[in-house]
Amino acid sequence: MCGIIGYVGYRRASPVLLDGLRRLEYRGYDSAGLAVLEDQDLTLYRRVGRVAELAGAVPEKQEGHVGVGHTRWATHGGVTKENAHPHLDGTGRIAVVHNGIIENASELRGRLERDGVVFHSETDTEVLPHLIRAFYKGDPVAAVRQALLRVNGTYGIAVVFVDHPDMIVAARNGSPMVIGLGDDETLIASDTQALVRYTRRVIYLGDGEIARIDADGVQTVLLSGASTAKEVEQIDHEWGVSEKGDFDHFMQKEIHEQPESIRRCTRGRVVLEQGNAKLGGLDLSPRDLLGISAVEMLACGTSYHAALVGCMAVERLARVPAVAHIASEYRHRNPLLQRDAIFFAVSQSGETADTLGAVREVQLKGGEVLGIVNVVGSSIARACGRGTYVHSGPELAVASTKAFTSQVTALLTFSLLLARTRQISRNVGKDMAEDLLGVPEMVSRYLANQGPIVEAAHAIKDARYALFMGRGFSWPVAMEGALKLKEVAYVPCEAYPAGEMKHGPIAMLEQDTPVVVVMPNDHVREKTLSNVQEVKARGARVIMIHSEGDTEAAEQSDLSIAVPRVHDLISPLVTVIPLQLLAYHVGVLRGCDIDKPRNLAKSVTVE
Numbered sequence: 001m002c003g004i005i006g007y008v009g010y011r012r013a014s015p016v017l018l019d020g021l022r023r024l025e026y027r028g029y030d031s032a033g034l035a036v037l038e039d040q041d042l043t044l045y046r047r048v049g050r051v052a053e054l055a056g057a058v059p060e061k062q063e064g065h066v067g068v069g070h071t072r073w074a075t076h077g078g079v080t081k082e083n084a085h086p087h088l089d090g091t092g093r094i095a096v097v098h099n100g101i102i103e104n105a106s107e108l109r110g111r112l113e114r115d116g117v118v119f120h121s122e123t124d125t126e127v128l129p130h131l132i133r134a135f136y137k138g139d140p141v142a143a144v145r146q147a148l149l150r151v152n153g154t155y156g157i158a159v160v161f162v163d164h165p166d167m168i169v170a171a172r173n174g175s176p177m178v179i180g181l182g183d184d185e186t187l188i189a190s191d192t193q194a195l196v197r198y199t200r201r202v203i204y205l206g207d208g209e210i211a212r213i214d215a216d217g218v219q220t221v222l223l224s225g226a227s228t229a230k231e232v233e234q235i236d237h238e239w240g241v242s243e244k245g246d247f248d249h250f251m252q253k254e255i256h257e258q259p260e261s262i263r264r265c266t267r268g269r270v271v272l273e274q275g276n277a278k279l280g281g282l283d284l285s286p287r288d289l290l291g292i293s294a295v296e297m298l299a300c301g302t303s304y305h306a307a308l309v310g311c312m313a314v315e316r317l318a319r320v321p322a323v324a325h326i327a328s329e330y331r332h333r334n335p336l337l338q339r340d341a342i343f344f345a346v347s348q349s350g351e352t353a354d355t356l357g358a359v360r361e362v363q364l365k366g367g368e369v370l371g372i373v374n375v376v377g378s379s380i381a382r383a384c385g386r387g388t389y390v391h392s393g394p395e396l397a398v399a400s401t402k403a404f405t406s407q408v409t410a411l412l413t414f415s416l417l418l419a420r421t422r423q424i425s426r427n428v429g430k431d432m433a434e435d436l437l438g439v440p441e442m443v444s445r446y447l448a449n450q451g452p453i454v455e456a457a458h459a460i461k462d463a464r465y466a467l468f469m470g471r472g473f474s475w476p477v478a479m480e481g482a483l484k485l486k487e488v489a490y491v492p493c494e495a496y497p498a499g500e501m502k503h504g505p506i507a508m509l510e511q512d513t514p515v516v517v518v519m520p521n522d523h524v525r526e527k528t529l530s531n532v533q534e535v536k537a538r539g540a541r542v543i544m545i546h547s548e549g550d551t552e553a554a555e556q557s558d559l560s561i562a563v564p565r566v567h568d569l570i571s572p573l574v575t576v577i578p579l580q581l582l583a584y585h586v587g588v589l590r591g592c593d594i595d596k597p598r599n600l601a602k603s604v605t606v607e
């Protein structure tokens with residue numbers, strides 16, 4: 001969950017490292033640090049708090065041209081300066097930054113302490129510099145390799161040595177590391193966002209690989225010592241540097257980017273004339289598609305909500321049984337796999353440890369998993385080997401918004417593809433394709449006329465509790481709305497299928513409790529409307545997301561927010577937008593740190 005950056009080249013390292021850390025800060029933001037090699041020495045700066053605190057501590061005159069930096073999301077050990085990375089060996093001549101968890105850290109620590117090593121932090125990471133020192137005989141790559149052969153767990157690391165002032169050694173096992181190749185400079189980072197300002201030519205380090213990086217490039221070896229050949233890849237335009245521009249927060253910007261990100265997701269994939277879809281990355285022939293007996297999806301958080309929508313669409317449109325699993329639970333129940341089922345791993349970051357674990361469990365049991373992933377070259381994309389990128393571009397706010405709508409779009413596109421091999425005609429397919437291609441316009445229309453969102457935010461901002469409800473496709477949307485509100489505004493709330501509310505949560509309602517109802521014009525609208533009457537009768541204040549022109553819905557609400565009228569299957573793509581905005585505005589009114597909510601990090605690489 002932490003961010004790592006390393007630089008070796010002709011520029012002064014510290015401004016590059018600080019810029020990289022600012023761009024990686026969404027990965028973890030409780031403390032930050034950097035180490036720079038200069039004049040046969042290693043200078044260390046570490047601060048609790050944001051990268052801005054660290055920047056204030058690094059002198060302008062810092063001249064070194066090689067260094068590593070880190071932004072932390074604490075796992076082992078509290079948020080203190082001593083626990084912030086980089087960590088040093090006993091001589092202060094080797095510095096390590098690490099993302100991941102060393103599972104046998106306490107055993108290694110015990111052994112090192114018995115050999116007289118003194119530890120200065122509570123972290124699992126600190127065993128690494130001491131272990132590397134123990135194996136160091138003048139060859140830095142060999143020392144790192146020997147140390148890592150003793151380590152169990154996940155890591156992305158970058159190491160600098162005072163004795164080798166022109167290079168960095170990096171390694172990866174389960175935590176992302178990407179190397180950026182510039183002209184007379186090379187960077188290493190846990191995320192391409194930190195590199196794209198300098199270069200778009202990258203190499204993705206694989207699990208079990210170690211890289212020796214200098215200003216001229218990189219050489220890689222496996223933990224076994226065998227050298228590896230790496231492919232240089234080009235980062236797409238959509239992954240360029242992301243700035244806030246005229247927006248106050250990345251979350252707000254990313255909400256407003258959705259017309260474009262949804263359009264990118266369907267471009268070249270939804271084929272109107274044939275009433276069909278093309279998803280080349282899945283590499284599934286019509287015969288393969290016809291052979292699918294069931295669809296199962298693995299995901300966490302917002303991606304799980306997208307998967308729930310996807311499953312409903314697969315069942316409705318293609319009439320193939322579909323089920324979404326919470327990835328963190330899936331593999332611990334020793335799951336049974338159906339023959340000829342196809343699995344999708346749905347993930348924005350492509351690094352979520354729980355989802356990756358579930359992918360590995362399915363693969364171990366002989367199942368086929370395809371990725372529905374945003375981040376190109378990420379661990380889940382690589383573990384799946386095949387799949388489809390959702391093309392949201394960088395999503396930097398911790399609260400996911402545009403990735404959700406892109407995931408839903410990709411899954412609806414798959415549903416269309418699957419349905420055309422079975423039970424829907426070209427004409428029905430054409431209608432669906434037309435509806436999907438029309439979504440960006442619908443979302444733009446809503447964003448241009450958002451309704452009383454700010455008033456609704458005022459109605460929620462001081463609430464002790466809020467309830468979200470919806471039926472059918474709107475139930476996962478309600479869940480997503482409640483998750484957003486918790487994440488960015490810390491308002492206690494929950495989401496229920498509207499019909500289930502009377503089986504318990506209705507007891508929570510008091511006079512003026514805000515109840516957010518998602519009720520587009522679909523086949524369950526009438527039933528939801530009855531549930532609205534029930535909550536109103538208990539004094540609740542109803543904030544209703546409904547289809548344009550639904551005057552009855554508007555009359556039954558205290559605050560009515562109309563969205564464009566679309567086909568039910570597509571409704572989550574428009575009904576979720578006001579819920580994202582609502583969470584955003586409540587967070588702003590409550591003075592929350594919108595893009596970096598407390599306790600969270602963007603990619604959750606621990607189980």
Ligand code: M6R
Pocket residue numbers: 300301302303304346347348349350351352355398399400401483487602603604
């Ligand atoms: O990167 P992933 O999509 O795999 O992440 C899964 C969840 O951690 C993520 O959706 C999380 O719930 C978000 N912060 C939601 O806004």
